[in-house]
Amino acid sequence: MSSSLVPKTYIRPDNTAVLTCPQCGHQREVIADKFRGKHKLKVKCLCQNVFEVILEFRSKPRKKTLLTGTYINHSQDESSGNIVVENISMTGLAFRCYVATKFNVGDELSVEFNLDDDEHTQIKKKVIVRNLSQRIIGCEFEGSRDIFDNYLEHYLRSI
Numbered sequence: 001m002s003s004s005l006v007p008k009t010y011i012r013p014d015n016t017a018v019l020t021c022p023q024c025g026h027q028r029e030v031i032a033d034k035f036r037g038k039h040k041l042k043v044k045c046l047c048q049n050v051f052e053v054i055l056e057f058r059s060k061p062r063k064k065t066l067l068t069g070t071y072i073n074h075s076q077d078e079s080s081g082n083i084v085v086e087n088i089s090m091t092g093l094a095f096r097c098y099v100a101t102k103f104n105v106g107d108e109l110s111v112e113f114n115l116d117d118d119e120h121t122q123i124k125k126k127v128i129v130r131n132l133s134q135r136i137i138g139c140e141f142e143g144s145r146d147i148f149d150n151y152l153e154h155y156l157r158s159i
Helices: 147-156
Strands: 008-010 016-020 027-031 040-044 050-056 063-073 079-088 092-097 108-114 122-133 136-141
Touching (some): 122 147
Parallel strands (some): 008 050
Antiparallel strands (some): 063 108, 092 136, 108 122
């Protein structure tokens, strides 16, 4: 079964998850800690049905996107370029550059892009680079809430 067809189950604040059999509807509560690091589980129900489920440990869901935009790297002489925002959440985003670019963990950037909602809402955020994986740059939103957070909340509800 491809990952896009495997249902996601979010970890609750009490560190448990409810696994629901798609065949009979039986639910089983599990403690999530013992599955940390394993995001895809194979589960056998009391009805003998075997199914897969993805455990989502993130507190803020991440939405896959393909949003074009730009960045300015304030930590490296205001260098700038074009990006594609590949995913976004309320706490950060990940993007890919069109051309190979050198970033460092801790770099402070400004990013600007338009959502693919009906209004093509423009988002401008300050971010800090938190991880680098091949050409994917993972960033955390910097500072306190701003007007753009309201637009992001509305956008992310459509996950």
